[in-house]
Amino acid sequence: MKKLVLGLVALVSAAALFVSCGADKDVVKIGVYEPASGDNGAGGKQETLGVQYANSITPTVKIGDKEYKVQLEIVDNESSNDKAVTAASELVSKNVSVVLGSYGSGVSIAASDTFANAEVPAIGITCTNPQVTLGNSHYFRICFLDPFQGTVLANFACDKFAAKKAYCLAKLGDDYSVGLCNYFIEAFKARGGEVVYETFPDGTSDFAAYVANAKNKGADVFFSPVSIEAAALIIEQANTQGMQMPILAGDTWDSNVVLAAAKGTIVNINVTTFFMEGSTNENVVAFVDGFKKYINTNATAKTNNGGDDEISAVSAMGFDAYYTALEALKKAGSTKGSDLIAVLPSVTYEGVSGAIAFDENGDAKRDVAYVKKVNNETGKWEFVAIQTVSK
Numbered sequence: 001m002k003k004l005v006l007g008l009v010a011l012v013s014a015a016a017l018f019v020s021c022g023a024d025k026d027v028v029k030i031g032v033y034e035p036a037s038g039d040n041g042a043g044g045k046q047e048t049l050g051v052q053y054a055n056s057i058t059p060t061v062k063i064g065d066k067e068y069k070v071q072l073e074i075v076d077n078e079s080s081n082d083k084a085v086t087a088a089s090e091l092v093s094k095n096v097s098v099v100l101g102s103y104g105s106g107v108s109i110a111a112s113d114t115f116a117n118a119e120v121p122a123i124g125i126t127c128t129n130p131q132v133t134l135g136n137s138h139y140f141r142i143c144f145l146d147p148f149q150g151t152v153l154a155n156f157a158c159d160k161f162a163a164k165k166a167y168c169l170a171k172l173g174d175d176y177s178v179g180l181c182n183y184f185i186e187a188f189k190a191r192g193g194e195v196v197y198e199t200f201p202d203g204t205s206d207f208a209a210y211v212a213n214a215k216n217k218g219a220d221v222f223f224s225p226v227s228i229e230a231a232a233l234i235i236e237q238a239n240t241q242g243m244q245m246p247i248l249a250g251d252t253w254d255s256n257v258v259l260a261a262a263k264g265t266i267v268n269i270n271v272t273t274f275f276m277e278g279s280t281n282e283n284v285v286a287f288v289d290g291f292k293k294y295i296n297t298n299a300t301a302k303t304n305n306g307g308d309d310e311i312s313a314v315s316a317m318g319f320d321a322y323y324t325a326l327e328a329l330k331k332a333g334s335t336k337g338s339d340l341i342a343v344l345p346s347v348t349y350e351g352v353s354g355a356i357a358f359d360e361n362g363d364a365k366r367d368v369a370y371v372k373k374v375n376n377e378t379g380k381w382e383f384v385a386i387q388t389v390s391k
Contacts, residue, residue: 028061028068028335030325031075031096033087033111033122034103038079039227042257043314044103045304047125048074050318051100052301053294061326064333070326077107079227084110092118097335098328100321103314105129105146106175112139120337121328121344125321126251126274126314129179133362138341140362142321142351144369146176146250149272150183152369152387153248156270157221158191160384161246165194167219169210169234171226172199180225180250204230207237215243225250232261239265246270254372254381256310263379275313275353276370276383287319287352310380313353313370320351 032051035044051072060067073094077087088111091099099115099122102108108127115122116138124132124141128149133139157163166188170177178199185195196217198210211234214222222245224234231253238247246268254273262269277288288311295302295309302309328347332339349356357365371384 026066026068027071028063028329029071029073029094029096030055030322031073031091031094031099031101031120033075033077033091033099033101033107035079035107036074036076039229040079040104040252042228042306043126043252043255043312044076044079044101046255046306046312047101047103047314047318049295049301049304050125050291050315050320051322053291053315054319054322056294057290058323058326061329063329063335068329068335077102077104077111079104079107081106081110083107085114087111088114092120096120097337098123098325098340100318100325101125102127104176105132105179108132108139109175112136115139118337119341121341123321123325123328123344125317127176128251129175130363131175131179137362140344140358142324142353142356142364143251143274143317144366145363146180147183148367148389149250149369150180150185151187151389152272152371153223153250154184154187154191154193155389156272156371156385156387157188157223157246157248158193160270161221163188163193163220165196165217165219166221166223167214167217167245168195168197169214169222169224169226170197170199171204171230172201174226176250176252177224177226181223184223184225200230205233207234208241210234211237211241211243214245215241219245221246221248223248225252227252228255228257231255231258235261235265235267235269238267242266244268251313254313256306256308256312259310259374259379259381260306262374262376265376267374267376269374270371270384271373272369272371272387273313274370275311275316276372276381277311278383281352283350284352287316291315291319316351316353320349320353320356323351324349324356 105127
């Protein structure tokens with residue numbers, strides 16, 4: 001009897017192993033390479049939410065003649081270039097077919113070689129620095145780039161606020177804020193403007209001197225495309241000092257953290273972003289309604305969204321990135337990274353943020369940005385303009 005029992009146990013174990021192995025063959029893994037902590041943790045969580053929501057709607061994909069379950073492998077790059085390679089290596093070790101992310105150009109650039117060496121393609125969601133895709137064939141992105149965004153913001157400063165002098169503030173060593181400031185400065189000077197430019201070191205929590213300097217220099221606009229964490233501190237200090245000049249920022253400030261910090265203040269905040277609620281497009285309406293329901297019925301998701309159901313543009317972009325990855329998997333008819341790299345240049349997708357297609361560098365063919373501002377009474381975004389750059 002003992003031998004019979006042991007035999008049955010062995011058979012059951014073997015069967016379980018067989019089922020497990022079979023199940024593994026029916027799974028395709030998509031890596032989510034995002035910050036969940038550090039300076040950009042809030043934005044990274046919101047970007048990840050867009051991916052997770054898309055996965056909840058479409059948890060499978062047909063690759064060739066086979067239906068695969070899509071499994072998300074999520075890692076935290078901690079908003080740190082130093083931690084980037086470790087997080088990227090973790091995804092590679094989990095045999096992901098494609099990676100989505102990251103919120104933050106610096107960590108995207110830092111992890112690039114890790115993905116390249118493993119022949120794993122990456123689809124940037126909102127990493128806007130040109131260096132992300134420059135000189136490689138494995139990194140793509142679905143967002144506009146900083147040369148475009150910087151020019152849009154400089155033109156907006158001149159056209160909307162008749163700005164002649166701009167104060168620009170970036171974080172020292174940060175690829176995103178330094179790069180975007182440089183593009184803004186170049187475009188602003190081309191319009192005949194004067195610039196005062198400063199940087200602050202990592203770990204700065206007191207921005208009083210920077211705000212005071214902007215006021216003392218007689219600047220007409222305050223441009224600071226920094227992290228959400230720093231943004232909240234700048235807003236607080238600008239309000240304390242009664243700063244009247246408008247604050248301009250890029251896509252990182254499109255966050256309910258910024259809305260909460262600005263509510264009830266006198267600070268005039270205008271940002272460029274990738275997506276804006278209010279469209280009558282049926283796909284956009286469906287996304288907005290569905291995402292809000294997802295947030296409001298999922299306590300963890302709501303916490304990761306900052307405690308409310310305000311939709312950040314990065315969530316919409318995460319949503320589109322997931323479906324772009326599925327299109328690549330379907331077109332390749334394979335889960336192999338090198339096969340995906342080969343087909344991604346020709347992948348197209350009609351997303352809630354607009355049409356997605358890639359140019360010869362793997363960059364999105366995007367020429368439109370949305371400008372919105374904070375309503376200080378309601379703590380909500382208000383649409384300002386759709387901005388393009390004349391060619």
